[in-house]
Amino acid sequence: MAPNLSKYLTRNNALAASSIAITLWLVYKQNHATKAKASNKSVAKREKEEIQYMISEKGTPRKKRAQVDALFFHHLWQLLKIGVPGVFTVEVGYMILVALSLVGRTGCDLWMIHSLSKIEHAIVCMDKSRFMTTLAEYAVYLPVISVINNMLKFTVGELKIRLRANVTRRLYDDYLRKFTYYHMSNLDNRVANADQLLTTDIDKFCESVAELYCNTSKPILDILLYIFKLNTNMGFGTIGLMCGYLIFAGVFLTYLRKPVSYFTSNEQKLEGEFRHVNARIITYSEEIAFYHGNEKEKLTVLTSFNKLMGHIRKFLRFQIVMGFVENIVAKYFAISVGFLSMSIPFMSDREDLRRLHVADRSKFYYENGTMIVRLGQAIGRLILAGRELSKLAGYTSRVTELRKVINDLNEGKYQRDMVPGSESLKPYSGHIIFQNNTIKFDQVPVVTPNGDILIKELSVEIKSGMNVLVCGPNGAGKSSVFRILGELWPLFGGTLTKPPRGKLFYIPQKPYMTLGSLRDQITYPHCGSEALRRGVTDEQLENHLKMVQLEYLVDREGGLDAVADWLEILSGGEKQRIAMARLFYHAPEFAILDECTSAVSLDVEESMYSYCKEVGITLLTVSHRKSLWQHHEYALYLDGRGGYSFKPIEEYSEQFGS
Numbered sequence: 001m002a003p004n005l006s007k008y009l010t011r012n013n014a015l016a017a018s019s020i021a022i023t024l025w026l027v028y029k030q031n032h033a034t035k036a037k038a039s040n041k042s043v044a045k046r047e048k049e050e051i052q053y054m055i056s057e058k059g060t061p062r063k064k065r066a067q068v069d070a071l072f073f074h075h076l077w078q079l080l081k082i083g084v085p086g087v088f089t090v091e092v093g094y095m096i097l098v099a100l101s102l103v104g105r106t107g108c109d110l111w112m113i114h115s116l117s118k119i120e121h122a123i124v125c126m127d128k129s130r131f132m133t134t135l136a137e138y139a140v141y142l143p144v145i146s147v148i149n150n151m152l153k154f155t156v157g158e159l160k161i162r163l164r165a166n167v168t169r170r171l172y173d174d175y176l177r178k179f180t181y182y183h184m185s186n187l188d189n190r191v192a193n194a195d196q197l198l199t200t201d202i203d204k205f206c207e208s209v210a211e212l213y214c215n216t217s218k219p220i221l222d223i224l225l226y227i228f229k230l231n232t233n234m235g236f237g238t239i240g241l242m243c244g245y246l247i248f249a250g251v252f253l254t255y256l257r258k259p260v261s262y263f264t265s266n267e268q269k270l271e272g273e274f275r276h277v278n279a280r281i282i283t284y285s286e287e288i289a290f291y292h293g294n295e296k297e298k299l300t301v302l303t304s305f306n307k308l309m310g311h312i313r314k315f316l317r318f319q320i321v322m323g324f325v326e327n328i329v330a331k332y333f334a335i336s337v338g339f340l341s342m343s344i345p346f347m348s349d350r351e352d353l354r355r356l357h358v359a360d361r362s363k364f365y366y367e368n369g370t371m372i373v374r375l376g377q378a379i380g381r382l383i384l385a386g387r388e389l390s391k392l393a394g395y396t397s398r399v400t401e402l403r404k405v406i407n408d409l410n411e412g413k414y415q416r417d418m419v420p421g422s423e424s425l426k427p428y429s430g431h432i433i434f435q436n437n438t439i440k441f442d443q444v445p446v447v448t449p450n451g452d453i454l455i456k457e458l459s460v461e462i463k464s465g466m467n468v469l470v471c472g473p474n475g476a477g478k479s480s481v482f483r484i485l486g487e488l489w490p491l492f493g494g495t496l497t498k499p500p501r502g503k504l505f506y507i508p509q510k511p512y513m514t515l516g517s518l519r520d521q522i523t524y525p526h527c528g529s530e531a532l533r534r535g536v537t538d539e540q541l542e543n544h545l546k547m548v549q550l551e552y553l554v555d556r557e558g559g560l561d562a563v564a565d566w567l568e569i570l571s572g573g574e575k576q577r578i579a580m581a582r583l584f585y586h587a588p589e590f591a592i593l594d595e596c597t598s599a600v601s602l603d604v605e606e607s608m609y610s611y612c613k614e615v616g617i618t619l620l621t622v623s624h625r626k627s628l629w630q631h632h633e634y635a636l637y638l639d640g641r642g643g644y645s646f647k648p649i650e651e652y653s654e655q656f657g658s
């Protein structure tokens, strides 16, 4: 018995056995560590209680898992119509070029097989001059093959760039139309991280489409060519066996691969969450640093990271098991079936083959055998491309979900958990009338997007020149009234009359600074260059800065065209004053000032308000500051219990603020 076993004790077998043993040991250790961690109740409890972050899609009905089915092909077709906008387009040109390069490569492969068999034949026949000629011929054609290979890489790369550009542009057109970007994060709760979808997921989708096009069309082309050649040389039995196997393996592996689409889309979702948690640390670094919140933030980041790693590890294990089955079915078994089918004409004692000289028979075997091996490899590649197809189903489902939410929001539909009892409320059921010099709420309910009624019916009319102070306790709905006026929130009824866009300007408490020059900050949302085109001079802009006592910025930062990260380098009060300069530049009919001077000193606030009145901007101010009363003639008081009053300011006996 011992001598029999010893013949298996080769160096290669020993190496393979040790690799398998080490892998199994590592997997065992990993599982053991995870179980030990899970059994440590205090850690699990701490993680559960202390680390809760709300970044995932919540409250939405359980979605159907992405998989390769008719729905996937329908969604893919819809996205491809965006990526490839027509028949006579550059994209189709590149697709044809890819196909031509593939034909060229398959031609090169066939030529290579033929050429190598001629060289080997010359060697076996000991024919020196034929050997030298065939070898020289072979060397001359090599650069052509290299050019064709690189041509393929270039065309596939360019095709991917074009697909990505088209899909990204279209989605941004829809995403940044009207208030869709705001509604996606504030009204709807189907998509948690639109940034991840718009950047990484679209890129992966396009890469997957381009690779799949290349990885399927080449094998399909190879298979057709080899089938044609082999059918002529070897007969139908050989080809029938191979093709039968192709169908069986394809169906079998597609069935087993069903979970890949789900794994892929979930991985992208968790990547998005992880990125989001990291981005928050960058955005709020100063606040976190003052609180010494690093340990808490670390726990949050690590929870998100562990979730992602756990998922990736699960996916890896699934891929390893699948890879094992795939290798056997799609590669090794395909090659074995290839040999089996190859042997059919030889084993069936074909007359023409028997009559050949042994050297010619080996040449015949070599040429057709290589083609059978290549056919087997092509079949294998096609079957493996199915794995990419399952991944593509994951990306397709995510990008399609994003498109669906964007389209719904553009059509005024959104999905969100609503408060009980709000079923009868219909978003976007009110009317909006555009009219100069008037803001009028006529029986407009003030309702939050989740159906919470703050005021049942608000009826207020504000004419140009009536400066109004809006006051009331925290959470009474002061900002909400302006969100409705600004059309950020839907109108749940009544009629809203307001000036056309551009004649109503909103300044929030935390003003936004755009990327760009100092000029861009003053003219936002106009570009600095647009302001120049409109004939606004540097002197006028500098004058606006002077009105808010910021003229020193021009010298300090190096002129109006100086570019800096304004959100970072300006203080809170400076940002609020820039926002006021912005208001002076736009000089609208009405200005909504939502506690926008809270960080500005009283004397600067005084001069800013006086200037607004001087140039005829009607002010609607939300503020708790008593100092601002003198600049307004009317007050809208929301009592926080659903009631409100609107009357001249002197009629209010009680004080609303400090």
Ligand SMILES: Nc1ncnc2c1ncn2[C@@H]1O[C@H](COP(=O)(O)OP(=O)(O)OP(=O)(O)O)[C@@H](O)[C@H]1O
Pocket: 186, 448, 449, 450, 454, 473, 474, 475, 476, 477, 478, 479, 480, 481
């Ligand atoms: N996007 C939203 N979805 C659901 N509810 C919201 C949303 N934004 C605000 N709310 C809720 O609407 C209510 C009114 O908020 P609003 O911001 O209008 O209050 P406010 O009167 O301006 O308060 P403050 O003086 O504190 O700024 C609050 O209870 C708030 O929690």
